Amino acid sequence: MILRAAGLLVRLRAQRLYNLLSVGRRRKAAGVRSGTARRVGWMLPAVVVVVNLLGAVMLSWTSIQHARVRLDGFTRHHAVVTSLPLGEAVETEVMLLVALACGVALLMSLGTRELANPDWDMEWLATLPLPLSQLLGVRLCERVLLNPVGLITLWPLLSVSAFYQGARWLSPVAGLLVTLPLLMLVGTLHLLADTGLRLRLTPPRLRNLQAVCGLAGLVGLYLMLSAGQSQSSLVHDWAAALPAWFRWLPPGLAVRALTPQDLPVVLLSLLALYGMAALFALSGLLLLRWLLRDGLLTAGARESSRSAPRPAARGRRGPRRLVTALQARELKLLARDHAFLVQTLVLPVVILGAQFFFNMRVVSDLSDPRHLGAVAFAVMAYAMLFSTFQTLAAEGHALWLLFTFPRPLDSLLREKARLWSVVSLVFPAAVFAVGLSFADKPGWHTAAAAALVVAAVPIFATIGTCLGVLGWDPLALDQRRRVRPGWAWLYMLLASMFTYALYARSWWTSAVLVTLTAALALSLWQRVRDRLPYLLDAGASPPARVSLSDGMLAALLFFVLQAALVAILLEALGSEAELGRVMLLAYALAGALTFGILRTAFALRRTGEVPRYSGGEGRPLVTGLLLGAAGALVSAGWVTGMRRFGFFQAELDASVTALHFAPVSMALLAVLAAPVFEEFLFRGLVFGGLRRSQGFVSAALTSSAIFAVVHPPPSLVPVFLLGMLAAVARERTGTLLAPVLVHAGFNAASVAAQLLA
């Protein structure tokens, strides 16, 4: 009976873990009424497990190998020879790592959401026909066998250690054999802590504790990583200072049980290890029974959590005009909910601090203003992933309240985003303060980096809020997982693109990137406002159509890809004479890549009204050729005018020189590649997206302005005019063919005018 119960419980838990990993996005198909999630199959969980295990194996491998080089005096070559057993110092270090892994496994288990879940599944299990002591035993069994963090940290480490000691293909079995008793210890402690804490602490306190445990576990994990990756880690110092009796504690015994050369030691260690684990588990169970002598009375019951009324709180007046009621509430939550506080304010600091701690090189790099700006921006952007990105998700079950207020939802979102941008400024400020204390003399480069980061704050607060809303899935099973991970990745992708603005060589590039990103933020905001009425709607959503945000995303992607490809190709080919060809190649590749990514995304989302090159009404060919002639006049006139009146002479000369270097490829680029890709982006997506919600004139003006700004300054005016002509062509024919012809005419005339003169 008890075995069957244990089996069932373990199966239930495994099923839950599997579901957590394998349940993907909700299906958009018709007929789905409630939160039905679609399984993505067993592939994803399998991949996750395999990747994690492999990573752990690699880490253990390098940790032990490094330790052998450092402590046993092997060369790198000899360190991998597994027939040479580990020296005692290395063994001690592995023991410490095992102990750390046990700690991490315990802390991470306590740091899961389960601890803070107000519904305690023990209360439910207790209704099953099983005596309490058996129930506890079953529970322990389940905790031992299904501790994913424990298995992934301990098993590979001990197996690799066994392999080094010469256990060969038996290593995984030997590793598992000693992992189990260790997991038993961890499981007992977990069960004791879990149960004991629930009896003493209220759910809010438990959540705070959960946050602290998770954080401590993360620090432990970092320590383990540092032992494998760097030559000087705290772990090494600690291992050297361990007392002899540590070898007799369970982690020490586990490692010593893996020396196949010395059978008596193996048997003795195994016996001691299993004995200790069994004794510990038994006494733990007895203690638990004693703890639960009054039944499963949790501290979450209302009576015990009631605090004394605080009459002083009433009618209290503070300096409140500074923040709105909504912002005040948000700050109050931040101060009280430590899980939230840790995620938004502490974790970014810990991650950054860990980098400093384990990798001192970063500090010296910070004297470069560009690195300083990048670090400041990265920390801020990361922090926003937990604040602005969660504006809706953080409302949780209480979201309905926002719908009862006499204010449009978007104004509430804006208020929250504003608050978080101010809060997020803390990070760049701190990073710059640290960086400046290292810098010799801050110049205007530092000021420019700081200005860029400050400009990024509102932009990324908006982008974060928007992507958080767009990626929000109100039907996800778990409140805190409601933001789909893909959108978080998109956010991080955009953030990493923005760092390019910090590293760009010319201020013009930075300015363009900032402008484009700002325009993207605004276009995303437009889309959010489209989406808000459908927020809680399971069945309906605004139809997927090409919108401005697609165009802005594409333009940004194109811009960054192109710059990156030029840099990569120049590095690879390394010849200035090839510049023309490099430009052409980079341009064509970036265009093709952007085009491919966009078309794939449209196809996957089944977006309607994707711009096409064919079809159309009227006579696209005639319209295109006529307006193309007008475009040719504009560009030829502009080049002639530049030459006649001598403005932007240096730029013109450079362009002419480049043309002469590689006339054929430059002409191909200008007359063929550029029109085809740029028209898809700017007339197809940007103009088309704008046109959806605007009149022709404003859509044409705005799209032409964006089009002009991504071109070099000397051609600002004619390119703007080209944008207008192409917009007219697109508006009249509804196909991309006409604007492509206009663009080709314009560029052809420009190339001819430059070459012929």
Place this chain on the structure above:
Amino acid sequence: MTDEVIAIEGLTKSYGGFTAVRELSLSITRGEVFGFLGPNGAGKTTTIRMLMGILVPSGGRARIEGLDCQRDGAEVKRRVGYLPDAPAFYDYLRGREILQFVAEMHGLPRPAAAERTAELLERLGLSDAAEEFASNYSTGMKKKLGLACALVHDPPVLILDEPTNGLDPRAQRDVHDRLRAASAAGKTIFLSTHLLDMAERLCTRVGIIHQGALVSVGPVGELRATLAAGGSLEDVFLRMTEGDGAPAA
């Protein structure tokens, strides 16, 4: 038609191929207590959510005091107090803080909001629990706090989803009395319920919704007389909502 407070015309909501609410039309006048009856899953909550602008109707429209529930959402909410069927609140906030927050969000200045909060908590018997975290409240207390949130800006219209679900008999009686008092004070109340005795005791008029469609509407007495002579509202209800075989879409 100045007396018409809630006007629902041909309201329809479908989720994919499933129609939750079909061509619903209703008109509710000032001072009425309208009971929206129906078995579980009949479309009551969907209708109410469309009234509150939480869901977008697939067809038709709803107006409150002449304002479109979808287009003029903010103005509608100024006039409506809403209680969902299972109100949930923020963790880490005390009952008093939540109510005061809601009051401030409705535009009350802080001292007035504090005053109003204290008064409402007192009236609803929540004073003792005011300094507790609302997430620790029992179901009944959460419902009361939700009701307080709905009443805090003194709206002329109340939309209540299962207002007495989960309350003990005394609390139920209490809510009934409060709703009667509110109605006497001229408020219009639209409440959904599947508790027939509540509808019988409280409502001036009821509508029975079944599988998304309104099957009958009228004063309780009238419905009883025409549809189940000599029977109770329960008989009416059971007769109107039998036959689950009808296709849903």
